[in-house]
Amino acid sequence: MIIESLLDTDLYKFSMMQVVLHQYPAAQVEYRFKCRTPGIDLVPYIEEIRTELKALCQLRFAPDELDYLHTWRFIKSDFVDFLGLFQLNEKYVEIAPAATANGEIEIRIRGPWLHTILFEVPLLAIVNEVYFRRTSGGLDLAEGRRRLQAKIALLHDAPGYEGCKIADYGTRRRYSRLWQEEAVTALRDGLGEQLAGTSNVWLARKLNLTPLGTLAHEYLQAHQALGPRLRDSQVAALEAWAKEYRGDLGIALSDVYGLDAFLRDFDMYFCKLFDGTRHDSGDPFAWGERVLAHYAANRVDPRSKVLVFSDALDIPRVMQLYAHFRGRCQLSFGVGTNLTNDVGPEPLNIVIKMIRCNGQPVAKLSDSPGKNMCEDEAYVAYLRKVFDIPAEQG
Known part of the structure; x- marks a missing residue:
């Protein structure tokens, strides 16, 4: 079993999740997996990834883990109470061979943001560990x-x-x-x-x-569908964060x-x-x-x-x-x-990114175009126009 605790994730997942609980509990989202490393065949490992996903979805927060979260000054009691009832559900995750390219796999996460936000980090860790133990098992470290x-x-x-x-x-x-x-x-x-x-x-x-x-790209991306209007979405995201954490x-x-x-x-x-x-x-x-x-x-x-x-x-x-x-x-x-992951074999460059929120496309147009990921080119063009982003960016 690769993931043995729901704490085995990044802090910003909890800090963002608390905002979602308090301000956007009804938001629906979709995430998609992408392997940016060329020539990697992950299809043979799908069943093993699914098995690890099933094990992940059996986990619950233990009382001593909840006590630990209670010690953080910025975590509120009602959020810890919610986590005490929380369990990931595999029905929100689809894993299958990609229809368009040999060797690529399709991982999509669809469902309530509040109940899917904790999938990204452990799922990526699972894909990595399954791949490396199958391709370099027994490696001398x-x-x-x-x-x-x-x-x-x-x-x-x-x-x-x-x-x-x-x-x-x-x-x-x-x-x-x-x-x-x-x-x-x-x-x-x-x-x-x-x-x-x-x-x-x-x-x-x-x-x-x-x-x-603190926070990740998905938080600001989601506000493209949650904010008052697209042009003000970045401001709305920062103001919602300040409302939740009051300077923390x-x-x-x-x-x-x-x-x-x-x-x-x-x-x-x-x-x-x-x-x-x-x-x-x-x-x-x-x-x-x-x-x-x-x-x-x-x-x-x-x-x-x-x-x-x-x-x-x-x-x-x-x-x-x-x-x-x-x-x-x-x-x-x-x-x-x-x-x-600097032990000998080439690391995988894999990501899981939010691509939709409340049925609407969302995107990132960063200063490194190779990091961008959106399935709707018309929306990307519109986003460029709204934020006055040059066409060569993204």
Whole structure:
């Protein structure tokens, strides 16, 4: 059994789920799986994935897990009570060979947002672990341990980088659950205070680390169907978040419509209200410079704000960004696949993205077009027009 606890997911799933419970309990959504790595045949593993999905849907939150969630200052009692009754239902998930391409599989999740939001992270972890144990089962992890220790030494031993902290963001694309636990334990023991925490709630609890995360792209995408009008959907999403958390969990995601559109909406009010912003596509150096300039233009001291970098990072890239921006703002780095799936075989680039909300298409048009995913090209064109997004973006 790959997933043994419903806590084995990323923190932002719980923080978003609480907003859904309180503000959008009737919302209906659809998610779709995509493997961006070419030439990967996942069809032979469908039955094994289904078996793991069935096991996932048998899980419930244990009393001690609910007690742990109760300790978080931003989690409300009624949400914990709801989780005490919660159970994932496999009827919302369809897994089958794709009709259009040999070797590709189709995974679609359809149903109430409140009851489907927790599928994404464990399902991706299941696909990864099934694939790697079937294609590289019995792999000697000595090479992975060697690479991991080299990364720890590079960051820990470099003069002037004592204040450079990283976090584990690698649950979705990990080599295996046991390897992620081993890797994060090694990071904790080797880096000490330079490990800020982990996005994985189960590991945070088990290893006495800080759970980290706020919101994901799906939250802002859903507001394309939930907001008052499309042009105001980004503002509506940020205001709904502020209504729920009253200044807590204050990191805004900047790349659902690209940085230009984000900065047009991220006015002085949001600059002062939110603790910082997160980068997840496009050139991180150019992004950081523009965000810091935007803070200054809105009479906010950039040194009081956090820039969170989380796009395909490795330790050398983290150190480059730290050297470039240190002293000018607060910094945070989320490292994912490079920590939890760098053991030898090529990692899979797989995602599950929301594509519809309340029957309406939703999309992301980020500063890295390869990350975009929408089945309705007419809607994408309309979205570009509404947010004044160049055609080459997305």
